[in-house]
Amino acid sequence: MAAPMEDHADxxxxxxxxxxxxxxxxxxxxxDRRRHRNCVDRVDFACKHNxxxxxxxxxxENIGCPVVPETHIICEPCxxxxxxxxxxxxxxxxxxxxxxxxxxxxILSTLLTHELIHAYDHCRAKVDWTDLRHLACSEIRxxxxxxxxxxxxxxxxxxxxxFRKQHQACVxxxxxxxxxxxxxxxxHEAEKAIDDVWDTCFRDHAPFNRIPRRPSDLKDAAxxxxxxxxxxxxx
Numbered sequence: 001m002a003a004p005m006e007d008h009a010d011x012x013x014x015x016x017x018x019x020x021x022x023x024x025x026x027x028x029x030x031x032d033r034r035r036h037r038n039c040v041d042r043v044d045f046a047c048k049h050n051x052x053x054x055x056x057x058x059x060x061e062n063i064g065c066p067v068v069p070e071t072h073i074i075c076e077p078c079x080x081x082x083x084x085x086x087x088x089x090x091x092x093x094x095x096x097x098x099x100x101x102x103x104x105x106x107i108l109s110t111l112l113t114h115e116l117i118h119a120y121d122h123c124r125a126k127v128d129w130t131d132l133r134h135l136a137c138s139e140i141r142x143x144x145x146x147x148x149x150x151x152x153x154x155x156x157x158x159x160x161x162x163f164r165k166q167h168q169a170c171v172x173x174x175x176x177x178x179x180x181x182x183x184x185x186x187x188h189e190a191e192k193a194i195d196d197v198w199d200t201c202f203r204d205h206a207p208f209n210r211i212p213r214r215p216s217d218l219k220d221a222a223x224x225x226x227x228x229x230x231x232x233x234x235x
Contacts, residue, residue, distance in 0.1 A: 032077060039075035039099035039108065046109040047073075051215040052147060053109055056116035059207035065123035072119075073112070075099040083181040086111050088118035090129060095119060114146035120207065132185065136193035137201040139175040144202060148174050150213055167211070171202065 046053040047069045060067045067073070071094075078084070078098035085107075086097040095115040102108040121127055121138045128134050143149060149170035172194060179190040210217060 035077070035099045036075055039097060039102055042102065042105050042108040043069060043073050043075065043097065043112065045105060046112050050109040050113075051218055052113045052212065053116065055212075055218050056113055056120065056207070060116065060120060060123065062207075063120070063124050065119070067116070067119070073097065083177075086115055087182070088115045088122065090122050090127075093119075110147045114142045114148060117142040117145055124206075132179070132183065132189065132193040133197050135179060135183065136175060136190070137197045139178045140171060140194065140198065140201040141204060143171045143174040143178070144211055145205060145208060147212070168202070172198075 047057060048054075057067055073095045075097050077100050078086075080100070082098070084098070085101040086095065088095055095112065097108065097111060097115070102111060118138050121141065122129075127138065144167070149167050175194055176187070176190055179185070179193070180187065183190070205211060208217070209220060212218060
């Protein structure tokens with residue numbers, strides 16, 4: 001039986017320090033408070049109204065790792081030169097969103113879905129975030145299932161054969177970028193890790209039934225504890 005998120009703190013995702021100290025003059029302080037308030041409001045809206053975020057929150061609860069947004073989803077300022085927009089912290093069981101890098105509701109909702117997939121993987125599987133192949137697996141899944149690569153219209157996506165490889169290329173590119181942003185490894189090592197786990201992890205759509213391209217794809221994919229565990233990290 002899975003434990004709450006706080007109890008899954010047995011591994012730490014190595015990542016560069018993305019937070020920053022903020023100056024205290026009145027103008028910058030007001031801007032910082034406004035960005036923070038906007039981020040918090042967008043998180044609240046996503047958790048209540050975005051179908052993909054709501055689906056992932058339900059999936060987390062159903063496998064025994066309920067997410068309390070006020071506790072587990074944190075808005076923080078990040079260094080402007082940081083290559084990341086947020087991350088999942090397995091030690092504290094929290095999702096950190098860069099409040100100065102989420103300028104719209106759509107961007108934040110997609111980012112939050114991405115990080116919730118990492119949290120889901122951490123809850124359901126024995127993920128060793130220090131293992132490059134485990135990290136690659138979760139990045140592949142998060143890039144594929146979160147909407148990161150669903151930038152084409154439904155009409156274009158209907159041409160499945162023509163555009164399937166475009167989606168895969170996008171997932172590979174984003175997974176590679178994510179790995180290199182949190183791990184100090186040569187590019188060829190990150191690429192090899194992606195290649196090693198690609199077939200298993202790209203095919204694993206849990207807790208969805210398929211790659212979700214539109215809200216209607218969620219209707220027949222009610223999250224439950226019996227969802228496939230095909231994508232447990234390769235040993």
